[in-house]
Amino acid sequence: MQKKVYVVADALISSLGNTPEENFEALSQGKSGVELHNVHADQENYLSLIDMERVAKEHTVLESLEEYTRLEQLFIASIQDVLQTANITLSDKKTLLLLSTTKGNIDLLNQDKQEQFGKERLFIGGLAQKVGDYFECANTVQTISTACISGVAAQNIAARLLQGKTYEHIVVCGGDIIDNFTLSGFTAFNAVAPQPCQPFDRDREGVSLGEAIGTVVLSTTIQSDIQVLEGAMNNDANHISAPSRTGEGVFRAVRNTLKKHGIEACEIDFISAHGTATPYNDEMEAQAFNRLSLEEKPLNSLKGYFGHTLGGAGLVESIITMHSLKNNKLIATKGFQNLGTTLPLNVLTETVEQPVTLALKTASGFGGCNAAILLKQE
Template sequence: MDQDFSNISVYATSGNCLSPAGSNVSENLVAIDKGNLAIEKHSNSDLSESPFYGAIISETVIEKEFSKLNYEGPFSKLEKMILIVLNGIVTKYSHVFSKRCGIIFSTTKGNIDALDNAEIENYYLHNTASKISKAMDIKTQPIVLSNACVSGIMAVSVAKRLIQTDKYDHIVVVGADLFSKFVFSGFQSFQAVSPKPCKPYSKNRDGITLGEAAAAMFVTKDKSLLTSNSYKITGESSINDANHISGPSRTGEGLFQSVQKAIKEAGVKPKDIDMISSHGTATNYNDEMEAQAFSRADLAQTPLFSLKGFFGHTLGAAGLLETVISLASADENKIPPSFGFDEMGVTLPLNISAQTQSKSIHTVLKTASGFGGSNTAVIFQKFNTNE
């Protein structure tokens, strides 16, 4: 009989991120406290014929941060972003980058800008993942997870499962996506892009704001590798509602089931969840769907926020970026504000965090939803050093 590894505890630690608001977690938290949005107005004819709002990382910042690292060979903008956020993990954990350590790369479009120069080989996602893995000297074959906008948080869920099935002892999870003309024009064709910074859950919301970012965290079963600000991944689930290629279920069925199953695995009740870091894209259908799902899951009164109004929608990086920031905020016992929110714009009540709140936080729920009916929910609980 096969051994049951489902009782293996798995932890997330050493999160890091890079966005227009900061080159690390601390800088991003300071920007959030000050209300200095990553979203700005841009005029770039390579991306759009008219001015637009978006969150785009300065090339100067990327080059400055990358110059501090010791990597040889040509790397794309995306690859430099990834290696920047992975540097702390490499420094701390390279001694365990053996055959029992994996890496998961989450993205939707990867090196999408390579297509502009007909660099087809550089565009293939598995090639990007292999290049990063080789640069880090990770011995195992990298895994690419590209499942629309749930990719980032689903990568954490998959890492937990792979460790619990004894395939790996540790997994490096990294997510990144670029602001590109391809994606921007695609969302414009849906008439889903806001002319101003987006306003999740608000009555006057009128679409998304796109952004770019990279984020990373180290997932492991080895408690000796954990820092004091680590989290146990106690429950997770991914349910596809198969409603439509781009539109979510009107009843929130997939998200509701994902949340419900994550709560059950974590062994908690809805009232035990201290805050929800939601998807909150500021489109009419997504935000309404989430209100339906959270209401059905008895979470209507739980403090909830979307970070899309601050970072924009960073696609395959979003779920991981928002997890890293949410857990770092929980370390400080703070609930971030849902930037852009003003007047309630969904039909069911939600407890939107309109401004930073101080609260003792132990349990965090992160959710994401994406094209094709994909949904993921993951529950994190603060690591108890006496475990």
């Protein structure tokens, strides 16, 4: 018999707030953290960036973390929040720390910073060890770096590990920072929008990138009103960056997730889509959701508020979805006005209050990877 996996604590740091509650309230009011910033080649881009001074006001631990990189500081602050809430410790053999990131300490490509912090922390394993040492982790910190599905993949893997006897709690923390290198890469793909992104809109031109750190504690021994139902993952092997035009990867990930739990598509109340606002991603998601008979389900993308937060996206958007379940409130899709996909979708244009019990979260990433997960309110 499958153990129930509960979400017993969460934390969220973004351009919009230092807690999940602050972020959810900002989204409810339609506020976006996407603004013009200059971080790449003297060009301004619409980005969502974390203000470290604001974070430090509420997370005094940052005062003692000068030997840690910016991303390591944010991970530590976020992890500390959930450990205090759940009243658990990472020095317990029954508790595992799992990190989700695509680029890790990407800013250490800067030679000056590399000399300051050490070359080994440019590698994700070096970052993980540094964070693990801070918390005196009893277990080796595990890392998930699977492009932009990393946050959903990490939750799925955590839920699977908790079915065994080794762990009772798993802390899943995910995030990335925006650096010149990251922005250069997306710019080279012609994937960065010249204005704040417009998910699923007919005038969409690409992504807005963002920073956010999300953390959850998943447990089988502490109960709460929110459950994680392990989802499925796959790779459509279509292209190094472009997804399958038919949405085959998302289709299979969602289909297998529903099958795993004996759930019919009609039982889904809401979809938190990947919704990057690129022409191909939004179109292929529409294809997949229509193939699954989910086209009438209320759907949103949160990229217009946070930007695309890469390795943190799946966690950040899952956390907001959890609060949608708790508050029976579905957040509108910022930047969406007119449907721009060839098949119908029920994209939320306004934030609405309605009962929500079961939500589907999807994610897709470079290399053709796809993931789905279910979040349930008891």
